[in-house]
Amino acid sequence: MTRPFRTAAVIGAGTIGLSWTALFAAHGLTVQVSDPRPDLEDATDEALAEFAPHLAAQGLDTDGLAGRVHLAADVAEAVRDADVVQENGPERVGFKKELFAQLIREAPGHALLLSSSSAIPATAFSAGLEDAGRVLVGHPFNPPHLMPLVEVVPGERTTEEAVHAAVDFYTAVGRTPVVERQEMPGFVGNRLQSALSREAVYLVQQGVISPEDLDTVVTHSLGIRWSAVGPFLGSHLGGGPGGYRHMSAHIGQSMQQLDLGQPSQDPQDRERVIEAVEKAYAATPYTELAEARDRKQLAVLAALDDVRRTQHDKEN
Ligand SMILES: NC(=O)c1ccc[n+]([C@@H]2O[C@H](COP(=O)([O-])OP(=O)(O)OC[C@H]3O[C@@H](n4cnc5c(N)ncnc54)[C@H](O)[C@@H]3O)[C@@H](O)[C@H]2O)c1
Structure with missing residues (x-):
C-alpha cells in the first residue's frame, strides 16, 4: 500500500x-x-x-x-x-x-x-x-x-x-x-446500465413484454451470466473454440443489424411505464423487496468467493 x-x-x-x-x-x-x-x-x-x-x-x-x-x-x-x-x-x-x-x-x-x-x-x-x-x-x-x-x-x-x-x-x-481514463458522463457502469434500461423501457412501451417478465428475462439469463463473465469474455466463449473473432463474424453481424429502440419521452408514455412497474411490485412492501435483493446478492457474492477460493487452492 x-x-x-x-x-x-x-x-x-x-x-x-x-x-x-x-x-x-x-x-x-x-x-x-x-x-x-x-x-x-x-x-x-x-x-x-x-x-x-x-x-x-x-x-x-x-x-x-x-x-x-x-x-x-x-x-x-x-x-x-x-x-x-x-x-x-x-x-x-x-x-x-x-x-x-x-x-x-x-x-x-x-x-x-x-x-x-x-x-x-x-x-x-x-x-x-x-x-x-x-x-x-x-x-x-x-x-x-x-x-x-x-x-x-x-x-x-x-x-x-x-x-x-x-x-x-x-x-x-x-x-x-x-x-477509467476519460471522464465520460455517467462513467462506464451507468452508461451500460442506461443502454439496457433504455431498451427495456422501449420494449415495455411497445407492448412486447411486461416489466416483471422483462425482469425475469434478465435475472434468469444475462444477470447470471454477467456475474460470472462480462460481455466480452461471454462473447469470446459464445464463439466456441473460434472465440470472439468467430462470434464477431458470425452472430455479431446479425446483432449489429438490430435496430434498437428509442423510448418515447412523452409524459403520458413515461407515466404508463411508471404505473406498470408500480403495479407489478405493489403487493410486496419496499423493505421486503430490498431484503430479498440483498439476500440474493450476498448469496451470489458468497458463491463466487467460494469458486475463487477453490480455484486458488487448486493452483497453489
Ligand atoms: N443512490 C445511488 O444509487 C448512488 C450510487 C452511486 C453514487 N451515488 C452518488 O452518491 C452521492 C450521494 O447520493 P445518495 O443517493 O446517498 O444521496 P442522499 O440524498 O441519500 O444523501 C445525500 C446526503 O447529503 C447530505 N448533505 C447535504 N448537504 C450536506 C453538507 N453540506 N454536508 C454534508 N452532508 C450534506 C444530505 O443531508 C443527505 O443525507 C451523489 O453524488 C450520488 O450521485 C449515488
Missing part, C-alpha cells in the same frame, strides 16, 4: 454515505461522519444495525463496529485527522465545488479526497482549486458495502500517485477498483 489509511471522513450520510461508513468501520478504520440531517444519530445507528449481518456474511468482524463510528459536529471536525475523505453529498456541481474547496482547506495535506459522484466528473468541481491533484471520483454501486465495484475516475489534474492511492484504499476495504 502506498500509505496507511486509518481515519476516514464520510461527508454526506444518506443512502451511499451510511453504507460506506459501515464498510470502512468493518475494515477497522475510524470513521468520522458529517451530515446536517437532524436524524443523523438514529439513521447511523439503524444503518449499522441493518448492515452488520451483510458485513459479517462477507467474513468481516462486526464486533465494535459502532465504536469506530463518530458523528462530527461539522465538515471541518470530520476531516481534521482524515487520511481519506469520501464525499456523498447531493449530486449538484455547485455543492461539490464548494465542499471540495473546503476539504482542500481543512483536511490534512496528505488526505485523499474522493467523491461518490454518479455523473459529475472531478474536473467539474476541482478544476479551479489549488491542490486538485488529490481529488478524484470513486464511484460505487449501491450499496457500496455489498457491491464490489468502484469506478476510479481521475480528473484532468489528478496525480498518478492519487490514482494509485485510491486503488490501494478501495482494495484495502475489499472493493474491486477499476480505473
Whole structure:
C-alpha cells in the first residue's frame, strides 16, 4: 500500500454515505461522519444495525463496529485527522465545488479526497482549486458495502500517485477498483446500465413484454451470466473454440443489424411505464423487496468467493 489509511471522513450520510461508513468501520478504520440531517444519530445507528449481518456474511468482524463510528459536529471536525475523505453529498456541481474547496482547506495535506459522484466528473468541481491533484471520483454501486465495484475516475489534474492511492484504499476495504481514463458522463457502469434500461423501457412501451417478465428475462439469463463473465469474455466463449473473432463474424453481424429502440419521452408514455412497474411490485412492501435483493446478492457474492477460493487452492 502506498500509505496507511486509518481515519476516514464520510461527508454526506444518506443512502451511499451510511453504507460506506459501515464498510470502512468493518475494515477497522475510524470513521468520522458529517451530515446536517437532524436524524443523523438514529439513521447511523439503524444503518449499522441493518448492515452488520451483510458485513459479517462477507467474513468481516462486526464486533465494535459502532465504536469506530463518530458523528462530527461539522465538515471541518470530520476531516481534521482524515487520511481519506469520501464525499456523498447531493449530486449538484455547485455543492461539490464548494465542499471540495473546503476539504482542500481543512483536511490534512496528505488526505485523499474522493467523491461518490454518479455523473459529475472531478474536473467539474476541482478544476479551479489549488491542490486538485488529490481529488478524484470513486464511484460505487449501491450499496457500496455489498457491491464490489468502484469506478476510479481521475480528473484532468489528478496525480498518478492519487490514482494509485485510491486503488490501494478501495482494495484495502475489499472493493474491486477499476480505473477509467476519460471522464465520460455517467462513467462506464451507468452508461451500460442506461443502454439496457433504455431498451427495456422501449420494449415495455411497445407492448412486447411486461416489466416483471422483462425482469425475469434478465435475472434468469444475462444477470447470471454477467456475474460470472462480462460481455466480452461471454462473447469470446459464445464463439466456441473460434472465440470472439468467430462470434464477431458470425452472430455479431446479425446483432449489429438490430435496430434498437428509442423510448418515447412523452409524459403520458413515461407515466404508463411508471404505473406498470408500480403495479407489478405493489403487493410486496419496499423493505421486503430490498431484503430479498440483498439476500440474493450476498448469496451470489458468497458463491463466487467460494469458486475463487477453490480455484486458488487448486493452483497453489
Ligand atoms: N443512490 C445511488 O444509487 C448512488 C450510487 C452511486 C453514487 N451515488 C452518488 O452518491 C452521492 C450521494 O447520493 P445518495 O443517493 O446517498 O444521496 P442522499 O440524498 O441519500 O444523501 C445525500 C446526503 O447529503 C447530505 N448533505 C447535504 N448537504 C450536506 C453538507 N453540506 N454536508 C454534508 N452532508 C450534506 C444530505 O443531508 C443527505 O443525507 C451523489 O453524488 C450520488 O450521485 C449515488
